[in-house]
Amino acid sequence: MAESVEEAEPVARGGLSHRQILTVLSGLMMGMFLAALDQTIVSSAMKTIADELRGQTLQAWATTAYLITATISTPLYGKLSDLYGRKPMYLTAISLFLVGSLASGMAGSMYELAAFRAFQGLGAGGLMSLALAIVADITAPRERGRYQGYFMAVFGISSVLGPVVGGAFAGLDSFAGLAGWRWVFLINVPVALIALVVVTKVLNIPHTRVEQRVDYLGAATLTVGLVPLLIVAEQGREWGWGSVTSVLMYLVGAAGLVAFVLNERRMGDAALLPLRLFRRSAFALSTVVTFVQGAGMFGAMMSLPLYLQIVKGATPTEAGLQLLPLTAGIMVASLLSGRIVASTGRYKIFGVLGLGLMSVAMFLFSTIGVDTPLAIVMAMAFLMGLGLGGAFQTLQLAAQNDVAPSDLGVATSSTTFFRQIGGTAGTAVFLSILFGSVGDRIVAAVARATSGPAYAAALANPANAEFAAKLSSGQLDLNDTSFLNGLDPVLARPILEGFSSAMSTVFVVGGVLLAAGFALLWFLRETPLADKSALELRQEAEEAEADPRPVPALAH
Numbered sequence: 001m002a003e004s005v006e007e008a009e010p011v012a013r014g015g016l017s018h019r020q021i022l023t024v025l026s027g028l029m030m031g032m033f034l035a036a037l038d039q040t041i042v043s044s045a046m047k048t049i050a051d052e053l054r055g056q057t058l059q060a061w062a063t064t065a066y067l068i069t070a071t072i073s074t075p076l077y078g079k080l081s082d083l084y085g086r087k088p089m090y091l092t093a094i095s096l097f098l099v100g101s102l103a104s105g106m107a108g109s110m111y112e113l114a115a116f117r118a119f120q121g122l123g124a125g126g127l128m129s130l131a132l133a134i135v136a137d138i139t140a141p142r143e144r145g146r147y148q149g150y151f152m153a154v155f156g157i158s159s160v161l162g163p164v165v166g167g168a169f170a171g172l173d174s175f176a177g178l179a180g181w182r183w184v185f186l187i188n189v190p191v192a193l194i195a196l197v198v199v200t201k202v203l204n205i206p207h208t209r210v211e212q213r214v215d216y217l218g219a220a221t222l223t224v225g226l227v228p229l230l231i232v233a234e235q236g237r238e239w240g241w242g243s244v245t246s247v248l249m250y251l252v253g254a255a256g257l258v259a260f261v262l263n264e265r266r267m268g269d270a271a272l273l274p275l276r277l278f279r280r281s282a283f284a285l286s287t288v289v290t291f292v293q294g295a296g297m298f299g300a301m302m303s304l305p306l307y308l309q310i311v312k313g314a315t316p317t318e319a320g321l322q323l324l325p326l327t328a329g330i331m332v333a334s335l336l337s338g339r340i341v342a343s344t345g346r347y348k349i350f351g352v353l354g355l356g357l358m359s360v361a362m363f364l365f366s367t368i369g370v371d372t373p374l375a376i377v378m379a380m381a382f383l384m385g386l387g388l389g390g391a392f393q394t395l396q397l398a399a400q401n402d403v404a405p406s407d408l409g410v411a412t413s414s415t416t417f418f419r420q421i422g423g424t425a426g427t428a429v430f431l432s433i434l435f436g437s438v439g440d441r442i443v444a445a446v447a448r449a450t451s452g453p454a455y456a457a458a459l460a461n462p463a464n465a466e467f468a469a470k471l472s473s474g475q476l477d478l479n480d481t482s483f484l485n486g487l488d489p490v491l492a493r494p495i496l497e498g499f500s501s502a503m504s505t506v507f508v509v510g511g512v513l514l515a516a517g518f519a520l521l522w523f524l525r526e527t528p529l530a531d532k533s534a535l536e537l538r539q540e541a542e543e544a545e546a547d548p549r550p551v552p553a554l555a556h
Helices: 017-053 056-084 086-104 112-140 141-170 180-186 188-203 215-241 244-268 273-278 281-311 314-321 323-346 348-365 372-401 405-449 453-460 463-474 481-486 487-523 532-544
Strands: none
Touching: 017 056, 017 086, 017 180, 017 188, 017 273, 017 314, 017 463, 056 086, 056 112, 056 215, 056 405, 086 112, 086 180, 086 323, 112 141, 112 405, 141 180, 141 314, 141 323, 215 244, 215 405, 244 273, 244 405, 273 281, 273 405, 273 481, 281 314, 281 348, 281 372, 281 405, 281 487, 323 372, 323 405, 348 372, 348 487, 372 405, 405 481, 405 487, 453 463, 453 487, 481 487
16 A cells, blocks of 8 residues: 555654654644633633632732743743753743642632742743744744644634633532632643653754853843833733832833843843844844734734623623634634745745734724624634734744744744733733723713613613612723623613724724734845754754864865
8 A cells, every 4th residue: 555645755854754743743732722721711710710719809910920920931931942952941831830730720819829820820931932942943944834833723722712611610610529610720730741741752852052151130130120011011900000009110110121131232142032133134023013913913812802792792601602713714824824835935925914914804893883793793803813823923934034043942932922022011001992991982872872762761760770870870890791791781782882982992003003013014024934944954053063174275
């Protein structure tokens, strides 16, 4: 019988066949699935968790603690993996995430949960960036897109699966003898154990240790710079962006970032984020656009589920399922663009088209309202997915292709780092715009509605007396919209219109932001993609250094 295509295929670039690369990917995708799933599964269950642990007012800190450690550890993983190898750092990341997940599932208070989530974030910081760096090690840039497309598929699936699974566990009183919400964290344990076994067995990439100082001072100053800014991004809306506490956070953060830049300049090649990389035009531009894309991407990921749950009345589980078209768009675009890049070597066009489609989708989202058919919303979500799937891996590829193989880890982690920072900043800005404008929009919508007899009659109904009292006294709590579920539809309508109008403003701002990224990306210089993997290029460089043969003299 004839051999299969995969079995007959010669050893691929980097010494791995297509089948071997897919085997390595199986372990990497499990690690990435852990990180991506955790971003959505916890959010849908957090209200239940906070109720169980009697800490509703503290729930934001459980999210903030995870975000801080995951963001700060990302560039550190990239640098350390360049020095000491990808495999030990990736196993470390999985192990830390596993222990943090187990501890979080056993937390007895919100303070404990916040501490354990911070520990979990130390592992999460390496799961995504190192997976992308390892793929870059074993595949040539021209072939890389087809494999990174699998990661985008994992990211898309987890974004839908997370709210569904999180909502399901949160709704269970108990499962296997434990409270249902604890399995939001404990579900990570078996997946992480399998990932450890697979990665230990199949990830055997040669590495030459680099003798270089570790930039501990850079890590410390980056921490001082980012922690206050990340905290104020999460808490600023509650504190007030101009409050004394917020201003103090800005000042400390700014001082930390200045100290970080000065230290990086002093450290040179040993820096946590070598500044010389930002003198490379393609790397610098793709990093800036990655920041912009992160803000727009997370803005859409945050705003659209809010629209589905608040305006359309969907549960977190239903909202997750209604976002399936977004996932489908991501998968289609990432897999298709990866194959086209492999066959043509052209990649810039997918970034330009991707950012353009994302911007168009955001502007289209700004037109949706209370009565917009769900099918139209889902079609727009599919368009957003197409843009996201095309742009994500293009920006990653452009940054990786512009640096030396020895800088691959730090370059990959840098793009992940700036995407996370952009997402955090974008989410903070979009939420501020939403909740800063929704009150006035609701007041205007209610004023219009009161002129109609139906609204006045519903407001006078004794069954709605409690709502009428809160409305007249201005005591409606928009941080908890669950009251809309049982409210008279006539009275709920202006509130839904107010939320929809405020969300339209958010989508317009997101569209403008992504349009700026679209314009910037036209200036990206598209350099030819190498036909050799980073592993091959490093091996060739080492062989050239070890070759004692003299260079032939030029003939006269």
